[in-house]
Amino acid sequence: MSATVENKTKTVLKLEQIKKSFGGVKALKGVDFQLKEGEVHALLGENGAGKSTLIKILTGVYQMDSGNIIIKDNPVKVENPISARYKGIAAIYQELSLVESLTVAQNIFLGHEPVKNVFGQIDFKQILDKSMNYLKNFGIDIKPQAMVNELGMGEKRILEIVKALSINANILVLDEPTTGMSSAEIEKLFAIMDDMKTKQVNMIYITHYLDEVFRICDRASVFRDGENSGTFDIETTDSKTLIKAMLGKELTDEFPERTTQPTEETLLEVNNFKSSKMKEPVSFHLKKGEILGITGIIGAGKSELALGLFGSDKRESGQILQSGKEIANRTPEDAHKNGFALIPEDRKEQGLFLDLSVEHNITVTNIDKVIKNTFVSMKNKQKMAYKTAEKLKVKPLNVKAAAHNLSGGNQQKVVVGKWLSGDPKIILMDEPTRGIDVGAKTEIYKLIQKLAAGGVGVIIFSAEFKEINGICDRILILRKGQIIEEFTKEQSTTEKILSVALGGDQ
Amino acid sequence: MKNQTKQMQLDSNDHIAKIKRLLKGELGLLLILVVLVITFMILSPYFFTSRNLLNITRQVSITLIVAIGMTFVILTGEIDLSVGSLAALSGVATAAALSASGSIFLAILTGLAMGFLMGSINGLLTVYGKVQSFIVTLAMLGIARGIGLVWTGGKPISGLPIAFGKLGAGYIGPIPFSTVIAVGVFIIAFYFMNRTKHGIYMRSIGANTQAAELSAIPVKKYRVIAFMISGILSGLGGILITSRLLSAQPTAAEGMELNVIAAVILGGASLSGGIGTVLGTLLGAMVIGVIDNGMNLIGVSAFFQQIVKGIIILIAVMAKRGE
Numbered sequence: 121m122s123a124t125v126e127n128k129t130k131t132v133l134k135l136e137q138i139k140k141s142f143g144g145v146k147a148l149k150g151v152d153f154q155l156k157e158g159e160v161h162a163l164l165g166e167n168g169a170g171k172s173t174l175i176k177i178l179t180g181v182y183q184m185d186s187g188n189i190i191i192k193d194n195p196v197k198v199e200n201p202i203s204a205r206y207k208g209i210a211a212i213y214q215e216l217s218l219v220e221s222l223t224v225a226q227n228i229f230l231g232h233e234p235v236k237n238v239f240g241q242i243d244f245k246q247i248l249d250k251s252m253n254y255l256k257n258f259g260i261d262i263k264p265q266a267m268v269n270e271l272g273m274g275e276k277r278i279l280e281i282v283k284a285l286s287i288n289a290n291i292l293v294l295d296e297p298t299t300g301m302s303s304a305e306i307e308k309l310f311a312i313m314d315d316m317k318t319k320q321v322n323m324i325y326i327t328h329y330l331d332e333v334f335r336i337c338d339r340a341s342v343f344r345d346g347e348n349s350g351t352f353d354i355e356t357t358d359s360k361t362l363i364k365a366m367l368g369k370e371l372t373d374e375f376p377e378r379t380t381q382p383t384e385e386t387l388l389e390v391n392n393f394k395s396s397k398m399k400e401p402v403s404f405h406l407k408k409g410e411i412l413g414i415t416g417i418i419g420a421g422k423s424e425l426a427l428g429l430f431g432s433d434k435r436e437s438g439q440i441l442q443s444g445k446e447i448a449n450r451t452p453e454d455a456h457k458n459g460f461a462l463i464p465e466d467r468k469e470q471g472l473f474l475d476l477s478v479e480h481n482i483t484v485t486n487i488d489k490v491i492k493n494t495f496v497s498m499k500n501k502q503k504m505a506y507k508t509a510e511k512l513k514v515k516p517l518n519v520k521a522a523a524h525n526l527s528g529g530n531q532q533k534v535v536v537g538k539w540l541s542g543d544p545k546i547i548l549m550d551e552p553t554r555g556i557d558v559g560a561k562t563e564i565y566k567l568i569q570k571l572a573a574g575g576v577g578v579i580i581f582s583a584e585f586k587e588i589n590g591i592c593d594r595i596l597i598l599r600k601g602q603i604i605e606e607f608t609k610e611q612s613t614t615e616k617i618l619s620v621a622l623g624g625d626q
Numbered sequence: 627m628k629n630q631t632k633q634m635q636l637d638s639n640d641h642i643a644k645i646k647r648l649l650k651g652e653l654g655l656l657l658i659l660v661v662l663v664i665t666f667m668i669l670s671p672y673f674f675t676s677r678n679l680l681n682i683t684r685q686v687s688i689t690l691i692v693a694i695g696m697t698f699v700i701l702t703g704e705i706d707l708s709v710g711s712l713a714a715l716s717g718v719a720t721a722a723a724l725s726a727s728g729s730i731f732l733a734i735l736t737g738l739a740m741g742f743l744m745g746s747i748n749g750l751l752t753v754y755g756k757v758q759s760f761i762v763t764l765a766m767l768g769i770a771r772g773i774g775l776v777w778t779g780g781k782p783i784s785g786l787p788i789a790f791g792k793l794g795a796g797y798i799g800p801i802p803f804s805t806v807i808a809v810g811v812f813i814i815a816f817y818f819m820n821r822t823k824h825g826i827y828m829r830s831i832g833a834n835t836q837a838a839e840l841s842a843i844p845v846k847k848y849r850v851i852a853f854m855i856s857g858i859l860s861g862l863g864g865i866l867i868t869s870r871l872l873s874a875q876p877t878a879a880e881g882m883e884l885n886v887i888a889a890v891i892l893g894g895a896s897l898s899g900g901i902g903t904v905l906g907t908l909l910g911a912m913v914i915g916v917i918d919n920g921m922n923l924i925g926v927s928a929f930f931q932q933i934v935k936g937i938i939i940l941i942a943v944m945a946k947r948g949e
Binding site for chain 2: 430432451452453455456462464469470471472473474475476480484485487488491494495496498538
């Protein structure tokens with residue numbers, strides 16, 4: 121690494137006072153950022169800190185409201201992703217953009233195939249030869265004739281990088297590139313990145329894993345609330361400093377005081393449970409009246425666990441005991457009958473019927489309760505919806521309105537509401553406060569505490585570490601599908617949770 | 627106080643939105659129907675007689691019955707292209723059972739069972755076989771038609787007892803018997819869709835399948851049920867056709883699926899699911915029936931009729947979406 125130090129004085133990319141708002145929300149409040157030649161520069165920060173917005177401005181997906189983008193001392197405008205490409209900026213996102221049914225070589229040259237003659241006949245020999253060269257150059261062991269659908273996840277991501285380099289990208293943005301890769305593949309990726317550094321490719325590296333930052337990055341910029349709260353040299357910093365910069369000042373008053381305590385009665389016991397979508401089996405228990413937090417970064421396996429317990433994904437091993445009795449939860453209907461409720465991660469895609477009324481949304485799950493002699497009683501149905509909406513303070517209190525007319529916080533109340541009339545015993549909440557404003561968050565927290573006070577067992581699956589620390593009686597931390605740490609409320613601080621979840625200690 | 631005025635504004639906005647919604651939905655379609663009726667009234671003195679109007683309901687009845695079945699399928703976000711073939715095959719089964727047993731009751735039961743069976747196959751293959759319903763029912767369109775042709779050797783089964791003809795061609799007083807049956811099916815379907823949990827579940831599935839699953843709705847079961855309903859009602863349609871002709875034609879109801887789907891879409895249903903009502907389908911079928919009947923009365927050539935019908939359907943759907 122020290123060999124490249126003298127090169128690092130040159131600045132390849134300079135961002136000055138970048139501002140961007142969405143509606144009334146300021147996503148970026150004047151961000152400064154510099155990328156130096158030959159470096160891998162990490163972008164760190166919690167969800168919603170502004171990393172993705174900045175990258176999308178850099179790659180022309182969004183237009184900034186004000187600010188300057190300067191590449192090698194020339195101010196430039198990036199109007200769209202194609203113009204970004206011409207300026208040598210390429211981004212590799214978590215979702216791959218490869219055509220599975222074409223070969224490796226065809227993918228590398230997709231959109232800029234060399235032609236032999238005026239009829240546009242593609243020069244396949246040239247494609248193959250050049251691809252072979254690229255792959256050899258970076259020491260990548262993939263055959264250019266191979267079909268992309270035969271490659272593993274790691275190879276596909278590496279192929280994306282080669283594809284970007286083939287169009288002479290010299291500013292490369294990597295958005296959590298190690299997602300879904302095995303540790304051997306990760307090592308290979310890092311080796312390729314080390315090599316790219318020596319070839320004057322400058323990289324911005326977005327990740328949640330601190331150990332990766334210390335392994336591959338030269339500098340790190342930490343984002344918080346739409347601002348760059350500091351750039352650090354990796355050689356002279358430690359994970360504690362980075363975590364502090366990510367968290368900033370801790371606000372505690374958004375979490376209401378907990379007035380009841382969990383009972384000693386075990387409500388749920390999960391032993392070596394694994395669903396088809398989970399990476400590793402897990403074991404834990406939940407007490408009656410307890411608020412249990414299950415946290416970890418995105419991709420740690422929280423949602424998979426929630427959906428597995430709820431019977432949405434197929435169970436592969438292990439057992440679930442409810443109050444000492446084994447239960448199956450083969451389908452969500454089973455889970456519902458056993459008194460389980462699920463508030464899914466994506467409110468709009470998984471939780472709501474957006475075009476249907478609030479009444480429909482609230483009553484559909486427990487419609488059996490308002491059936492009289494095989495027919496649904498319209499009066500009782502409306503009453504049930506109204507009572508639930510009133511209890512949850514849904515605003516506006518109009519059960520005939522379509523769900524898409526409500527704000528995010530009120531929509532979330534509706535999703536909670538559809539379970540409440542069935543008196544659930546165990547509630548699984550996946551990211552219960554994502555994308556809702558502070559006031560609504562506090563209301564949701566109060567509701568969670570009220571449910572727990574009534575003897576319900578609540579499991580909160582969340583990547584909001586402050587929330588997990590603020591609201592839960594006990595905390596389990598997932599990393600790559602495994603429960604690796606357990607904290608009681610007394611032991612836990614947001615910093616400790618973050619440090620374990622990001623793997624800064626390792 | 628300020629809050630109160632704001633609330634009232636909200637309420638009045640709500641009313642406007644409600645009226646707009648109604649205009650886009652059934653009320654708009656009713657307006658189109660009224661305009662069509664008035665147009666034909668002016669163009670033909672015979673059009674607005676009680677005899678002709680009842681005649682329209684008779685002509686529409688079979689399309690309507692099958693279209694109601696289709697409404698359930700489309701509501702869950704699927705499509706059934708096999709309805710015409712299922713109607714023909716059910717007609718053949720009905721006639722065969724009638725010839726063999728002489729029992730009208732048994733014959734009707736056989737026809738309905740055939741529709742139910744084939745509809746179930748459509749549903750099971752779509753849901754558990756995970757093949758798109760467009761493909762499953764396109765294949766079924768050919769298979770069911772073929773079975774009917776093989777069964778009869780391509781010749782109609784004729785010489786059915788006159789009493790059987792009452793169903794499709796008879797009258798109760800001035801009202802065609804098939805109209806009565808269609809109204810009966812409409813009422814049952816209306817209640818089934820709006821007032822039982824089954825209808826509410828199906829609407830949820832069409833609106834958002836993933837949310838329905840995570841709301842503990844047995845999604846797979848109800849997706850199959852929708853195809854079963856479509857199958858049974860196609861069978862009923864086939865029985866009525868056979869009764870009207872006193873003969874089962876293996877080639878009957880060819881192209882019926884197009885008229886039926888047109889009626890449902892005209893009725894405001896969305897091909898992507900979740901939106902659609904039985905009342906809308908009734909009005910959609912009536913619009914098509916009135917266009918057919920009216921153009922016949924004023925002597926538009928049959929070739930030209932197709933063009934006009936196509937254009938009217940396009941305009942009607944676009945006008946409703948345009949707002």
